[in-house]
Amino acid sequence: MRIDDRKLKILQAVIADYISTAQPIGSRTIAKKYKLGISSATIRNEMSDLEEMGYLEQPHTSAGRVPSERAYRLYVDRLMQIRNLPRNEQEIIIRELGERIDEIESIIRKTARILSQLTRYTSLVINSHLTGCRLRRIHFIPLDSHSLVAVIVTDSGIVKNTIIKTADPVTAEYLESLTRVVNDKFEDITIEELNRCIASEGYKKLAYRYSQLDSFIPVLMEGLSIATGDEVYADGMSNLFNFPEYSDISKAKSLLELIEEKEQLMEIISRIGGKGVVVSIGSELDNTCMKDCSLVTASYRVGGSEIGRIGVIGPTRMEYERVVAVLEFISTYITGMMER
Amino acid sequence: MRIDDRKLKILQAVIADYISTAQPIGSRTIAKKYKLGISSATIRNEMSDLEEMGYLEQPHTSAGRVPSERAYRLYVDRLMQIRNLPRNEQEIIIRELGERIDEIESIIRKTARILSQLTRYTSLVINSHLTGCRLRRIHFIPLDSHSLVAVIVTDSGIVKNTIIKTADPVTAEYLESLTRVVNDKFEDITIEELNRCIASEGYKKLAYRYSQLDSFIPVLMEGLSIATGDEVYADGMSNLFNFPEYSDISKAKSLLELIEEKEQLMEIISRIGGKGVVVSIGSELDNTCMKDCSLVTASYRVGGSEIGRIGVIGPTRMEYERVVAVLEFISTYITGMMER
DNA sequence: GTTAGCACTCTTTAAAGGAGAGTGCTAATA
DNA sequence: TATTAGCACTCTCCTTTAAAGAGTGCTAAC
Numbered sequence: 049m050r051i052d053d054r055k056l057k058i059l060q061a062v063i064a065d066y067i068s069t070a071q072p073i074g075s076r077t078i079a080k081k082y083k084l085g086i087s088s089a090t091i092r093n094e095m096s097d098l099e100e101m102g103y104l105e106q107p108h109t110s111a112g113r114v115p116s117e118r119a120y121r122l123y124v125d126r127l128m129q130i131r132n133l134p135r136n137e138q139e140i141i142i143r144e145l146g147e148r149i150d151e152i153e154s155i156i157r158k159t160a161r162i163l164s165q166l167t168r169y170t171s172l173v174i175n176s177h178l179t180g181c182r183l184r185r186i187h188f189i190p191l192d193s194h195s196l197v198a199v200i201v202t203d204s205g206i207v208k209n210t211i212i213k214t215a216d217p218v219t220a221e222y223l224e225s226l227t228r229v230v231n232d233k234f235e236d237i238t239i240e241e242l243n244r245c246i247a248s249e250g251y252k253k254l255a256y257r258y259s260q261l262d263s264f265i266p267v268l269m270e271g272l273s274i275a276t277g278d279e280v281y282a283d284g285m286s287n288l289f290n291f292p293e294y295s296d297i298s299k300a301k302s303l304l305e306l307i308e309e310k311e312q313l314m315e316i317i318s319r320i321g322g323k324g325v326v327v328s329i330g331s332e333l334d335n336t337c338m339k340d341c342s343l344v345t346a347s348y349r350v351g352g353s354e355i356g357r358i359g360v361i362g363p364t365r366m367e368y369e370r371v372v373a374v375l376e377f378i379s380t381y382i383t384g385m386m387e388r
Numbered sequence: 389m390r391i392d393d394r395k396l397k398i399l400q401a402v403i404a405d406y407i408s409t410a411q412p413i414g415s416r417t418i419a420k421k422y423k424l425g426i427s428s429a430t431i432r433n434e435m436s437d438l439e440e441m442g443y444l445e446q447p448h449t450s451a452g453r454v455p456s457e458r459a460y461r462l463y464v465d466r467l468m469q470i471r472n473l474p475r476n477e478q479e480i481i482i483r484e485l486g487e488r489i490d491e492i493e494s495i496i497r498k499t500a501r502i503l504s505q506l507t508r509y510t511s512l513v514i515n516s517h518l519t520g521c522r523l524r525r526i527h528f529i530p531l532d533s534h535s536l537v538a539v540i541v542t543d544s545g546i547v548k549n550t551i552i553k554t555a556d557p558v559t560a561e562y563l564e565s566l567t568r569v570v571n572d573k574f575e576d577i578t579i580e581e582l583n584r585c586i587a588s589e590g591y592k593k594l595a596y597r598y599s600q601l602d603s604f605i606p607v608l609m610e611g612l613s614i615a616t617g618d619e620v621y622a623d624g625m626s627n628l629f630n631f632p633e634y635s636d637i638s639k640a641k642s643l644l645e646l647i648e649e650k651e652q653l654m655e656i657i658s659r660i661g662g663k664g665v666v667v668s669i670g671s672e673l674d675n676t677c678m679k680d681c682s683l684v685t686a687s688y689r690v691g692g693s694e695i696g697r698i699g700v701i702g703p704t705r706m707e708y709e710r711v712v713a714v715l716e717f718i719s720t721y722i723t724g725m726m727e728r
Numbered sequence: 729g730t731t732a733g734c735a736c737t738c739t740t741t742a743a744a745g746g747a748g749a750g751t752g753c754t755a756a757t758a
Numbered sequence: 759t760a761t762t763a764g765c766a767c768t769c770t771c772c773t774t775t776a777a778a779g780a781g782t783g784c785t786a787a788c
Contacts, residue, residue: 074750089762092751110750110768153493189527189539189547197547199529199539207529207537207549285625286644289637297629297637304626414781429731432782450738450781 049101056127057084058094059103063115063123067365070292072112117330120342120364124327128369133377137166141378145385152207156281159358159382164284167371169362170307172345173281174317176355183237186230190218202239280310280317293340293363306337307361317357320345325375330364342366346379350386358382389441396467397424398434399443403455403463407705410632412452457670460682460704464667468709473717477506481718485725492547496621499698499722504624507711509702510647512685513621514657516695523577526570530558542579620650620657633680633703646677647701657697660685665715670704682706686719690726698722 051059061082065073075095079088095113098104103122104113115123133141144162145155156173163171181202189197191211196218199209216222234242285304294300306312316335320326325346331339344366345359358379360371391399401422405413415435419428435453438444443462444453455463473481484502485495496513503511521542529537531551536558539549556562574582625644634640646652656675660666665686671679684706685699698719700711 072750076750087762088750089764090760093761096752106751108769109752111770112750187527187529187539189541191541191547197539197541199527199537199549201529201531201537207531207551209539209547209549211547283648286641286648289641289644295637297635297640300637300640301626301629304629308623308626412781416781427731428781429733430729433730436783446782448738449783450736452781 049097051098051101051103054084054086055094055098057082058091059098059115059119059122060127062095062098062104062113063119063127066115067367070363070365072107072114074112077112115365117332117364120329120368124329124368128372131369131373133373137374138377140166141381145381155382155385156279157283159378160281160283163358163360163374163378164287166374167360167362167367168284168287168290169360169366169371170282170284170287172307172313172317172343172357172359172361174314174357174359175279175281181239181350181353181355183234183239183242186227186234188223188226190223193217196223278314280314282307282313288362291363291365293365299340302337303341306335316343317345317359320357323347323354325372325379327368327372340364342368344368344371344375346375348379348383348386350383355386389437391438391441391443394424394426395434395438397422398431399438399455399459399462400467402435402438402444402453403459403467406455407707410703410705412447412454414452417452455705457672457704460669460708464669464708468712471709471713473713477714478717480506481721485718485721495722495725496619497623499718500621500623503698503700503714503718504627506714507700507702507707508624508627508630509700509706509711510622510624510627512647512653512657512683512697512699512701514654514697514699515619515621521579521690521693521695523574523579523582526567526574528563528567530563533557536563618654620654622647622653628702631703631705633705639680642677643681646675656683657685657699660697663687663694665712665719667708667712680704682708684708684711684715686715688719688723688726690723695726 058078061078061084062073065071065077065081075088075091078084078091079086084091095104099106099113103116103119105116106113141162145158152175156175160171160173163173184201184203187199187201189199191197194215194217195211195213197209197211199207201207214222237245285307288294288300288303294303312335316333316338319334320328320343325344328343328345330342333339333341333343338361340363341361342364343359343361345357347354347357349355358375360366360375362371398418401418401424402413405411405417405421415428415432418424418431419426424431435444439446439453443456443459445456446453481502485498492515496515500511500513503513524541524543527539527541529539531537534555534557535551535553537549537551539547541547554562577585625647628634628640628643634643652675656673656678659674660668660683665684668683668685670682673679673681673683678701680703681701682704683699683701685697687694687697689695698715700706700715702711
């Protein structure tokens with residue numbers, strides 16, 4: 049059966065209504081509320097067809113109908129209107145995030161905050177930190193006789209530091225030699241390559257060649273690998289309770305647990321590739337806790353390469369139009385901030 | 389009326405039972421479960437007295453009784469046994485936190501995590517960051533022609549960095565002069581004093597005296613103040629739902645909101661002074677969202693001065709003995725880590 | 729002072745009985 | 759042939775009612 053224009057209109061009406069009310073919607077309501085010029089009986093027949101085609105579902109006989117995942121997918125791909133974010137909301141974002149490039153952590157936290165406040169959903173920010181950035185230079189600052197700080201500066205101006213304990217005493221010559229060797233070896237390498245190099249046996253060779261540093265190199269490697277790891281932030285978890293979907297405590301709990309258990313969440317998000325805004329609906333996320341959730345994410349970049357994603361999580365009945373507009377704007381904005 | 393030994397025993401039984409079951413407890417249950425050698429009728433009379441004295445409450449006539457805040461206070465102050473944390477749990481903590489002093493953020497996050505996992509309550513870590521620490525040195529690393537990184541090292545080995553944009557071009561001489569001036573001026577100052585100094589008009593004088601740097605000093609000050617601010621971390625929020633007290637969605641939501649809204653939480657915690665472990669029960673916290681909660685916190689130190697508190701939040705019916713033991717141990721342990 | 733016995737109270741749970749919303753089907757209509 | 763009105767039927771939700779259960783307070787006996 050083909051889905052003709054009238055069916056599409058009815059489907060759109062059901063989705064729009066369900067997104068805003070969370071109530072199953074009946075033929076009579078559609079006939080009254082959305083003036084489509086056809087009677088409830090006709091709508092009833094069409095809805096029956098739509099159900100057969102897998103776009104609508106009935107919680108039980110004699111309840112109204114509810115959009116299926118398939119319907120949301122159709123809606124996201126073809127029905128919904130891509131909008132620009134209203135001017136005043138753009139201004140809120142710009143004001144809150146500021147123009148100054150702070151520490152990266154601070155941007156991430158602020159982004160998560162504003163995202164959850166603006167959308168009223170739970171927000172996520174996953175930052176692959178430096179992956180893809182190029183190392184510009186590593187500076188070493190003495191701390192005491194057997195420890196120092198490695199300050200890692202990337203070409204995109206991101207700075208991270210990590211404390212390293214050394215076996216040998218920290219002297220001026222030691223520092224100088226260290227700086228020379230490390231920067232010689234690692235200049236202009238991407239962090240991704242660096243991490244691979246650490247994981248491989250390569251560093252042993254390096255350690256061998258500079259025998260006076262051999263005890264140090266592995267420690268440095270470990271320090272760098274910690275400093276360049278990924279992170280996930282979540283904010284607005286209490287927003288989950290804005291939705292009747294989560295009035296069931298056990299559902300809310302298991303979702304909250306998933307969000308707090310960053311590892312799993314990270315895995316789910318990292319499976320989502322793609323540039324720009326990506327909408328993942330329900331079972332597409334392939335996780336039982338999230339089978340009734342949608343996740344909308346957008347990537348942001350530094351120096352052309354994706355270094356993270358921001359996103360919101362909520363019921364499949366999500367205000368996709370609005371959420372997409374917000375994510376589109378914020379991801380572009382922070383990409384701009386990072387590039388500078 | 390005096391609270392004699394038998395009353396105390398009965399009260400203890402009620403509290404212990406209620407902490408573990410969350411059910412109002414009746415005289416018959418006590419008589420059966422706790423062999424006090426007296427009948428349920430006698431217990432009934434004593435409980436009636438205890439209610440009159442404000443230690444017990446009845447949800448309604450013909451329900452069992454429930455401990456009041458006053459009872460918990462008595463329990464915490466006089467009845468409960470201070471225990472050491474079992475050896476195996478100590479080992480879990482030591483293993484998870486590790487021995488190596490990472491970046492401070494990492495310690496904080498790990499502490500919050502282990503604390504919530506071990507207690508099954510929601511954990512908090514508030515870190516007043518560098519307040520109280522002494523500045524050892526500020527290093528400057530050039531980033532590009534008009535920005536640099538200030539790396540702040542304190543006497544306790546904590547390192548923070550902040551990016552600063554400059555009006556003047558960043559040259560070698562500029563950096564050198566900057567390093568000299570700033571370290572001259574700020575050597576051995578505590579971060580607290582530094583922040584005060586920033587807030588005051590003092591820095592203008594400084595800026596005046598080193599006119600070649602005048603445009604820079606205010607920016608540096610701002611950067612330092614951001615880098616040295618306070619932070620609150622929370623973990624294990626989903627643990628709230630372990631307790632029937634929060635099966636009411638609206639209660640759970642308002643508490644979650646409070647926890648996510650760090651500012652208010654910070655204010656509440658900072659009102660709690662005192663060394664070591666402090667138990668705050670219900671209305672003692674003076675916040676409507678938390679009137680049915682208890683908050684148990686412990687301070688940790690760096691170089692003798694308190695720089696933060698860790699704590700757990702849960703229903704007033706909290707496993708105080710256990711929680712106090714955990715907090716005691718962890719706060720001592722991370723103090724030890726920081727001192728090193 | 730302590731205990732047994734008993735009437736009384738209040739909540740919780742289950743069952744029963746509408747009310748309401750919405751459907752599917754049939755027959756009439758354009 | 760597509761659309762519409764009408765109506766019986768189904769299922770949920772809400773309210774009412776009834777019964778069960780737990781615990782108390784009081785009185786009288788030990």
